[in-house]
Amino acid sequence: MLEVADLHAWYGKSHILRGVNFRVGAGEIVSLLGRNGVGRSTTVKTIMGEVEPKGSILFKGKQIAGKKSYEIAQLGIGCVPENRDIFPGLTVRQNLLLGMKSRKGSSDKGSARTESRWTMDEMFSMFPNLGERADVAGGALSGGEQQMLCMCRTLMGDPELIMIDEPTEGLAPKVVEQVGLLLQEIASRGVSILLVEQKLTIALRISHRLYVMGHGQIVYEGSPAGLMHADDVRREWLKV
DSSP states (O other), X not given: OEEEEEEEEEETTEEEEEEEEEEEOTTOEEEEEOOTTSSHHHHHHHHTTSSOEEEEEEETTEEOXXXXXXXXXXXXXXXXXXXXXXXXXXXXXXXXXXXXXXXXXXXXXXXXXXXXXXXXXXXXXXXXXXXXXTTSBGGGSOHHHHHHHHHHHHHTTOOSEEEEESTTTTOOHHHHHHHHHHHHHHHHTTOEEEEEOSOHHHHHHHOSEEEEEETTEEEEEEOHHHHHHOHHHHHHHTOO
């Protein structure tokens, strides 16, 4: 689904990504782990076209490196940023409606899908709090509710791959559990997930595979079970 090879990126003269390589298969949950500042969020931004890339980014076999962010989104990649980027002056319902893609051309020859995997009613069913506050401004929601809204709005665009940056940061344990269940539900519907996360607990529980970043490079690739036995990797690259 997604293949990243020898990916480099800079902020000004600072060389942040230094030859990143990883892949995400169809329907996989793949976690990108590491301490703050190692390049995880920059990786997501670079794939999404927010940072200029050097290297290869293949999505469904096609090169997307250098494309504009809106072009990448239209191809089927969704992104949930770390800053819970909702529209605070719009209601929950309006935020979700803005996430929907135009269905123009959905009946054209070669189109694979004519309907979204997700509906607004499903969002409200999975997250009753959002349903109860459907006509409340997004800015009046709690941090956890805003995170849920941001994820649900992205799903309304029916992505084939979704990149989620630190979805559990600052959330109560009960909400973290909800996030984990949603991620598993997303993957069960055939959507691939690239999860940027610091909490080992949720990453180890729901991921199919894991990558660990350090100094702008991938320093470990393996399964959750493998990372649990890699004491040296956890000690050097993950523990604070």
